[in-house]
Amino acid sequence: xxxxxxxxxxxxxxxxxxxxxxxxxxxxxxxxxxxxxxxxxxxxxxxxxxxxxxxxxxxxxxxxxxxxxxxxxxxxxxxxxxxxxxxxxxxxxxxxxxxxxxxxxxxxxxxxxxxxxxxxxxxxxxxxxxxxxxxxxxxxxxxxxxxxxxxxxxxxxx
Numbered sequence: 001x002x003x004x005x006x007x008x009x010x011x012x013x014x015x016x017x018x019x020x021x022x023x024x025x026x027x028x029x030x031x032x033x034x035x036x037x038x039x040x041x042x043x044x045x046x047x048x049x050x051x052x053x054x055x056x057x058x059x060x061x062x063x064x065x066x067x068x069x070x071x072x073x074x075x076x077x078x079x080x081x082x083x084x085x086x087x088x089x090x091x092x093x094x095x096x097x098x099x100x101x102x103x104x105x106x107x108x109x110x111x112x113x114x115x116x117x118x119x120x121x122x123x124x125x126x127x128x129x130x131x132x133x134x135x136x137x138x139x140x141x142x143x144x145x146x147x148x149x150x151x152x153x154x155x156x157x158x
Contacts, residue, residue, distance in 0.1 A: 009090045009100050009127055012136045017083035020157060025070060028157055029063035032138045033128055036060060039141070040158060042148040043121065054150055066157070076155040078111035081118070093126065097139065100125040104143075106158055108151075119158055121145040 012031065019027040032038065040055040057063050070076075086103040093099045101124055108118035124142040131137030143158045 005092065005098055005129065006088075006090050008129065008136050009098055009125075010088055012127065012138070013085050013088060013100075013102060013123070016138075017085055021081055021083055023080060025067045025156070028067060029060045030132070030137075032060050032063060032141070033131055034060050036063075036138050037140045038063060038138075038143075038157070040143040040145065040154075043144050043146055044148050046142070046144045054145075054154065070155055079156070080109050081156055081158075082107040082109065085123070096129055098127045098129060098136075100127055104158070118151065119145050119147070119154075121158075 016028075016031050019025075019031070036059070038055070038057045039053045041050075041053045044050075045052055057066060084105045084107075088100050088102040090098050090100045101122060103122055104120065105117060106119045107115055109115045122144045124140075124144060125138055126140040127136050128139050129136050145158075
């Protein structure tokens with residue numbers, strides 16, 4: 001695998017985290033292919049092969065609906081995130097795709113200024129290398145959280 005693939009995948013992760021941290025939620029669906037899936041699950045469920053996710057979407061349209069609900073329908077306490085993503089392990093998956101694994105931590109900063117570790121875990125990604133506009137996009141993003149406890153304020157995507 002070449003440095004260009006590694007760099008492209010790392011740039012995708014960086015743009016993803018920066019968009020979420022800057023509250024550009026409307027950009028979030030564009031990181032996925034039209035039929036891309038997004039799933040948040042626990043490490044325990046993932047290791048057991050249990051399909052029950054905490055959050056699931058199986059298309060860009062569902063991701064857009066999620067953002068619309070966050071902006072206009074859901075009521076949650078004002079907050080923002082700060083993502084830290086580890087070095088990413090990337091492996092080719094055919095000629096036009098790659099698989100990537102990274103560790104993440106998400107700090108949640110409340111409107112009061114209180115900060116806390118909100119989530120940690122792994123991103124397990126399948127990435128189309130030549131997505132829309134020639135840029136890599138997620139075909140699948142599985143967010144495997146270390147904890148099986150979830151705060152009711154899980155509103156913003158991880």
